[in-house]
Amino acid sequence: MSTMILIGNPDNKRTNGLQAARARLGLSPALVLSYIDVLQGRADLISLAESYEQLEKPPILRVDAPGEHFEVERELIALGAPSSTDSAIEEDDKFWLNYNDTFHPLSAKSARSIKEVKGRLYHPSQWFRGYCRLLAKLDGQAKQLWNMPRWMNTPQDIAAMFDKRHTYQILSAAGLPLPRRLVAPQAIQTYDALREAMASERSYRLFIKLATGSGACGVIAYQLNPVTGAESAVTTMGVENYYTRPPLFYNVKKLVTYNDRHAIRQMINWLLGHGAHIEQWIPKASYQQHSFDIRQLVVAGKACHSIARASKTPITNLHLDSKRMSLKQIGLSDLLQATVHQCAERALLAFSQSMVAGIDVLLSSGSYQPYILDVNPFGDLLYDSHYQGYDPYEWEMRTISI
Numbered sequence: 001m002s003t004m005i006l007i008g009n010p011d012n013k014r015t016n017g018l019q020a021a022r023a024r025l026g027l028s029p030a031l032v033l034s035y036i037d038v039l040q041g042r043a044d045l046i047s048l049a050e051s052y053e054q055l056e057k058p059p060i061l062r063v064d065a066p067g068e069h070f071e072v073e074r075e076l077i078a079l080g081a082p083s084s085t086d087s088a089i090e091e092d093d094k095f096w097l098n099y100n101d102t103f104h105p106l107s108a109k110s111a112r113s114i115k116e117v118k119g120r121l122y123h124p125s126q127w128f129r130g131y132c133r134l135l136a137k138l139d140g141q142a143k144q145l146w147n148m149p150r151w152m153n154t155p156q157d158i159a160a161m162f163d164k165r166h167t168y169q170i171l172s173a174a175g176l177p178l179p180r181r182l183v184a185p186q187a188i189q190t191y192d193a194l195r196e197a198m199a200s201e202r203s204y205r206l207f208i209k210l211a212t213g214s215g216a217c218g219v220i221a222y223q224l225n226p227v228t229g230a231e232s233a234v235t236t237m238g239v240e241n242y243y244t245r246p247p248l249f250y251n252v253k254k255l256v257t258y259n260d261r262h263a264i265r266q267m268i269n270w271l272l273g274h275g276a277h278i279e280q281w282i283p284k285a286s287y288q289q290h291s292f293d294i295r296q297l298v299v300a301g302k303a304c305h306s307i308a309r310a311s312k313t314p315i316t317n318l319h320l321d322s323k324r325m326s327l328k329q330i331g332l333s334d335l336l337q338a339t340v341h342q343c344a345e346r347a348l349l350a351f352s353q354s355m356v357a358g359i360d361v362l363l364s365s366g367s368y369q370p371y372i373l374d375v376n377p378f379g380d381l382l383y384d385s386h387y388q389g390y391d392p393y394e395w396e397m398r399t400i401s402i
Contacts, residue, residue: 004030008064021393039075045141058146065378070116077123078111080130096132098166103273119250125274128212153354161377164211164277174350177371179279191265205281217251221314233258239266283365287330294361296344303341304387343370
């Protein structure tokens with residue numbers, strides 16, 4: 001039975017869920033390396049590994065989601081600051097960052113002065129730069145410790161999956177079915193450029209997605225009437241304007257429809273500034289007047305746990321009160337289920353150094369043509385879902401650790 005090192009946030013639902021699964025399987029607890037301790041210089045992978053004389057070499061290494069921890073978010077934004085790096089890390093940036101967005105960068109000092117405001121969107125592009133730098137550091141330390149580190153998902157693959165623009169390139173090269181991209185991301189820097197591209201391509205219904213966002217954060221279902229110019233944006237985003245300071249962008253756990261051009265322009269310009277992926281809006285298959293897509297977990301090359309996410313809105317994330325259903329509950333035939341499984345397995349195969357991901361699969365309305373929407377390196381937090389009697393963490397630990 002293999003020792004595991006988990007890089008994550010201690011005592012959150014992910015860490016506790018994995019530790020409980022290991023206990024149920026008779027595995028020793030994972031050694032936890034805290035994000036905040038690493039970011040604030042109190043711990044690192046090398047010191048943790050060397051402090052355990054009986055540590056199996058190499059142990060299984062798991063990087064978990066860094067979210068839902070304000071201090072971690074703030075430290076990652078600081079780490080992404082131009083003034084916080086040395087020349088070696090700048091060279092790493094060229095390898096880790098496929099796109100080099102830094103929208104109105106903050107100094108490390110300014111980043112660390114950010115105060116927590118519930119729902120506020122701080123600096124996603126600089127956050128992602130900081131996270132890539134942290135992943136690069138973990139990757140380098142693992143290579144110092146072991147000739148062949150045993151990552152569940154390598155830091156390189158995690159960085160690639162986290163950027164929807166990079167994911168699109170990888171999946172497209174592998175021949176996976178994807179919603180059509182409007183144009184290359186570099187070609188659209190502003191709302192006005194977006195409108196021009198929509199007219200040129202005659203494409204008037206789009207999803208605009210923050211390239212490094214998750215959980216519907218920074219997603220806009222946008223449509224434009226080419227005759228009247230009327231437009232609408234369905235999103236969890238909002239903006240507050242002030243006379244004496246810059247606007248504040250925020251995220252709420254409900255969908256709002258905007259028709260005001262000024263607000264829509266502000267939100268789209270902010271997303272484009274931080275890096276966005278813009279794709280065709282494909283109508284989803286429906287069940288009982290709810291459109292749905294599917295989160296399909298793939299572990300070690302095999303599709304396992306599945307959840308259909310059904311909603312009366314175009315955005316189906318479960319925390320937005322979408323219905324959680326099984327594939328049989330929504331009436332998918334065995335053939336269609338097999339199609340979803342195979343599509344998801346092919347998507348993870350494109351990331352050859354990863355063993356686990358949640359793949360979001362859309363089945364189109366009418367034809368049930370599958371499309372890959374997203375590849376989530378942390379997409380295994382699936383409540384009340386079992387496969388062959390095991391929950392997702394149990395299945396992963398059983399498959400990978402024994």
